[in-house]
Amino acid sequence: MASMQTEIENRLTEAFAPTRLEVINDSAKHHGHAGDDGSGESHFTVAMESAAFEGVSRLQRQRRVIAALGDIVGERVHAVAIKASAPGE
Template sequence: MTDTTTAPLADLIAARLTAALDPSHLTVTNDSHQHAGHMGDDGTGETHFSVTIESPRFAGQSRVARQRLVNHALADLLATRIHALAIRARAPGDAA
């Protein structure tokens, strides 16, 4: 099991999304370096992320519903450790 206090946050995000949404594709990118010194930068280098995820769970779901599923899987991290999260969520067969 991943130790949530010491693991890089990108790894924790990936583990949470994998467990919750069983993605066929998942990329988690730490964008924090692009926001150094900006609002929300807490100095950890782990505050701003982008996620590209493809999951069968998204089939038939609207863009907003897909983002809600991602946000739900990461709710406690969004409340405490993630300042910004950009989400690209698609179902298998959707245009890239």
């Protein structure tokens, strides 16, 4: 079974064909806090650049990323911080 980080990377690559994608597992920083399920895969940061975000508001970018992640956010992962940009931003 693939790690949650790999699953996130695969879903975002398929949905957005990013020119830059970094998925960071921040779970260790949240150990013992709300949402920490002890799995070591509860909190992530996504930094992504894609042409799909050109002319799209910050809110819509976040909504599109969350939609692409499907059941991951809120069901399998407690939190995902999203930094989505278009090329040249």
